[in-house]
Amino acid sequence: MLKVKNVGKTYANDFKALTDINLEVPDGEFLAIMGPSGSGKSTLINILGLLDSDYTGDYFLKNENYKQSDDATLSGVRGDKIGFVFQNFKLLSSYTVYENIEIPLIYSKTKTITDRKSVINEVIEQVGLQGKENSLPSELSGGQQQRVAIARAIVNNPNLLIADEPTGALDSKTSLEIMNIFKHLNETFNTTIIMVTHDQEVADFAMRTVHIRDGRLYENEKSVVSD
Amino acid sequence: MENLTIALRSIMKNKNRNFLTMLGIIIGIASVIAILAVGDGFTQSITKELGKDNASNKVSLSYATNSSDINSTDGFTQGDAALMSDVDGVQSVKLASYDNTRSVKLSNRGNSAKTYLGPVKKSSDGPKNVVKSLLADKNSYNIIISKSIEKDLFKDESAIGKPVQIGDDMFIVQGVSDSGDDYSTNVLVSKGTYKRIFNANSNKDQAKLTIENGKNKKKVSKAVLKKIKANGEFRHEGSYHIDDPTEAMKSFQKVLNSVTYFVALVAGISLLIAGIGVMNVMYITVSERRNEIGIRRAFGATANNIRNQFLTESIVLCVIGGIIGIILGYLAVLVINAFLPFKAVITIYSILISLLVSSAVGLLFGFIPSNKAAKSSLVGLLKEE
Numbered sequence: 001m002l003k004v005k006n007v008g009k010t011y012a013n014d015f016k017a018l019t020d021i022n023l024e025v026p027d028g029e030f031l032a033i034m035g036p037s038g039s040g041k042s043t044l045i046n047i048l049g050l051l052d053s054d055y056t057g058d059y060f061l062k063n064e065n066y067k068q069s070d071d072a073t074l075s076g077v078r079g080d081k082i083g084f085v086f087q088n089f090k091l092l093s094s095y096t097v098y099e100n101i102e103i104p105l106i107y108s109k110t111k112t113i114t115d116r117k118s119v120i121n122e123v124i125e126q127v128g129l130q131g132k133e134n135s136l137p138s139e140l141s142g143g144q145q146q147r148v149a150i151a152r153a154i155v156n157n158p159n160l161l162i163a164d165e166p167t168g169a170l171d172s173k174t175s176l177e178i179m180n181i182f183k184h185l186n187e188t189f190n191t192t193i194i195m196v197t198h199d200q201e202v203a204d205f206a207m208r209t210v211h212i213r214d215g216r217l218y219e220n221e222k223s224v225v226s227d
Numbered sequence: 228m229e230n231l232t233i234a235l236r237s238i239m240k241n242k243n244r245n246f247l248t249m250l251g252i253i254i255g256i257a258s259v260i261a262i263l264a265v266g267d268g269f270t271q272s273i274t275k276e277l278g279k280d281n282a283s284n285k286v287s288l289s290y291a292t293n294s295s296d297i298n299s300t301d302g303f304t305q306g307d308a309a310l311m312s313d314v315d316g317v318q319s320v321k322l323a324s325y326d327n328t329r330s331v332k333l334s335n336r337g338n339s340a341k342t343y344l345g346p347v348k349k350s351s352d353g354p355k356n357v358v359k360s361l362l363a364d365k366n367s368y369n370i371i372i373s374k375s376i377e378k379d380l381f382k383d384e385s386a387i388g389k390p391v392q393i394g395d396d397m398f399i400v401q402g403v404s405d406s407g408d409d410y411s412t413n414v415l416v417s418k419g420t421y422k423r424i425f426n427a428n429s430n431k432d433q434a435k436l437t438i439e440n441g442k443n444k445k446k447v448s449k450a451v452l453k454k455i456k457a458n459g460e461f462r463h464e465g466s467y468h469i470d471d472p473t474e475a476m477k478s479f480q481k482v483l484n485s486v487t488y489f490v491a492l493v494a495g496i497s498l499l500i501a502g503i504g505v506m507n508v509m510y511i512t513v514s515e516r517r518n519e520i521g522i523r524r525a526f527g528a529t530a531n532n533i534r535n536q537f538l539t540e541s542i543v544l545c546v547i548g549g550i551i552g553i554i555l556g557y558l559a560v561l562v563i564n565a566f567l568p569f570k571a572v573i574t575i576y577s578i579l580i581s582l583l584v585s586s587a588v589g590l591l592f593g594f595i596p597s598n599k600a601a602k603s604s605l606v607g608l609l610k611e612e
Contacts, residue, residue: 051525052606072529079527090522090609094240106229107527152526 001026002048002160002192007057009043009215017043018215021057027159028190030182032197032206040215041196042164048194049082049162050074062159079107083153087165089145091137097124097148098133104156123151127181143174150181154191161185163195167202179205234540237512238547245544248508251501252548252588253555255494256581260556260573261563262490263580268571269483284318284438286448288455291432292465301461302432310458311434314451316442322431328412329425333372333380334392340379344393344414346421347371353415357402365419371402373413396424433470498584501548502592509541509596520600521608534601541593542586549585553578 007021017040025031035041046052047059050066053074059066066077083104084090091100101120124130127147137145146166153161163182167175183205185191195206203209211218238245288311292301308320328345347353347361353371361367370391377386377400386400398416416425436451438444448469455467513520520533528536553573560571 046606046609049525051609072531075524075527075529075532078525084525086609090518090525092519092522094236103523104526107523107529107532156527 001060001062002194003060004048005058005060007044007047007055007059009040009047009052009055016215018047018055021217023048023210023217025192025194027192028186029208030186030193030195030206032195032203032209033212034197034200034203034209035212036198039212041198041212043215044212044217045162045164045194045196049084049160050078051084075107076109079104080109080156081159083156083158083161085146085149085153085161085163085166087168089137089142089149089169091145091148091152093137096134096136097129097140097151100137100148101152101155103152108156119155120151123155126154126185127151141174142170143177146170146174146178147181150178150185154185154189157189159192161191161193163193165196165198167197167199172201175199175202230536230539231543233536234543237516237540238544241512244508244511248501248504249544249548249551251497251504252545252585253552255497255501256549256552256585257555257559258490258494258497259581259584260553260577261559261571262487262494263577264556264560264571264573265563265567266483266487267574267577268567268569269480271572272569273480284440284442284444286436286438286444286451287470288434288436288448288452288467289432289470290434290459290461290465290467292461301464303434303455304431304460307455307459308434311436311451311455314447314454316439316447317451318437318439320437321435323433323435324431329421331393331414331425333376333414335380335389338380338382340376342376342413343411344416344421344425345412346418347415351404351415353404354402358415360401361415361417365417366423367417367420368396368398369401369417370398371404371415372400373404373411376413377403394424498588501545502588505541505545505589506592506596508544509537509593510599512540513537513596513600516600517603517608517611520603521605521611524605525609530601534597537597537600538590538593541597542589545585545589545593546582549581552585553581556581 002023002025004021004023007018007023008016009018010016021044033041033044043052047055050059050061053067053069057067061077061081066074069077092103095103098120101123102116105116105119121133124133127150129144129147129151132140132144132148137148140148146169150166161182166182167178170178179202182193182195186193193206195202197203288303290302302324303322305322308322311317311320328343331342331344333340333342347358349358349362351358351371352373357369357371361369361371372380372386372391380386380391381389386403389400390397391400392398393414404415434455436448438447452467452469456462459467523533523536524530557573560573563571
């Protein structure tokens, strides 16, 4: 379970990006965070993904408080327990599909090199990219690139998947394909997913939606409708 | 290992840029290799020489006169030789002279000149055919004189074919050489004649000792020196000492050392500039790859992982430069060897030094950029496209 308590973030220019955020995400939940641009969505998801450690309040993952943890610990948690999917895929352009997916395994202390190949092939199959192992990202369509990114995010078998506007750069048909993959992961492997989006259609795939406006979180505002 | 692959990959991606960066290292390391090879080669040739000397059982003693008279006949006498051979461990003693010239007086019908006379050599000046015939006929009474002596003895006439008296003997001038001044050998005679007539009373300023097998060469030669210093016939007119072949080498070594320091300085400056180049290119690499750093960090890389990745890249860059430098240095040594009296050699030790130095340059100058990469804020890195 992921829990944040009284989280706030103020930028150097005194801009309050987040105020008094309290959020609990039980294991296996698929949560959508919605909000207009500039509302603090990205700031919140960076904190939830342990990418940003400069905030006030407390952060618990599996009952462990990571507020005071050092870089090595946070990096370890990111590598082993959290997977990221970004809006613009964030693939290394000179690396093949296989090599991109391999990156989290390089830094993982739990997987040995001999394991790698089978693990990578497994996730490539899960996202339906068989035969593309040696392609470069530039040779793939946007949807295929996002599948590579998802494969990379789940290769370490994380408990939590953080997706920041995963369909933001995709057309609606491809968006649906990607969302189905997320849904499948959530249902089959009980992976907790926190997804930021501003697309209601995409948010409808989630079990629960929270809204963020001017740095404050509002639960259940429209969730009743989508539930 | 992973870092090495990443590093090689990144270096290959920007071949031209990285090669130019390596140039400074290549030049620096090549000169280090070359100069170390010359130094090592010289040391090896000396030790070999000394080893030869040590292995052989020969020692040479020399005598230096205090007298300024060039005709003084001070030196080792037959008596001294006998004295030395009496020393325990000495097998035999042979006397010789260092200087192969004699001071003589030449005269011709009332004109006379004092100058030096020596045996003819292949390299001697003078008409080639005369030099050749003097070399062939060892007992010839023909001589070659220099132009200045010709002028002294014959005024404006030609000396060719005319007799000249030296001591009690008459010689025929067969050739005139262009060279010659007051201090050089102005009269050349054949070898046999020189030995028979002039060398008989020459001073023996060198004693070549053969030491008995199994005896301590150093000890025996010291004993000989002590004895000759106490009893030598001309001990009051001069001094005796053991010839040390390393003395001559030492002065050459001194010159070599200053050359070494100079080249080391050049190599040092070259490596410093190379280092700054490496730092520059690493800064560029780091800022070009902020996106990559962000991705790696998000997927579990620690700040240390990132620092090590870029440090490895910097070191690999320098070591590749170092290896090319070693190869280039090797080629330079091949060229240098064509001009050296001894053989320059590249030792394992100098290769290790070169590799160590190039890694050190990479480590030192790669550190700040790598640290910058490691310390960048993760959110900032990911925000950029």
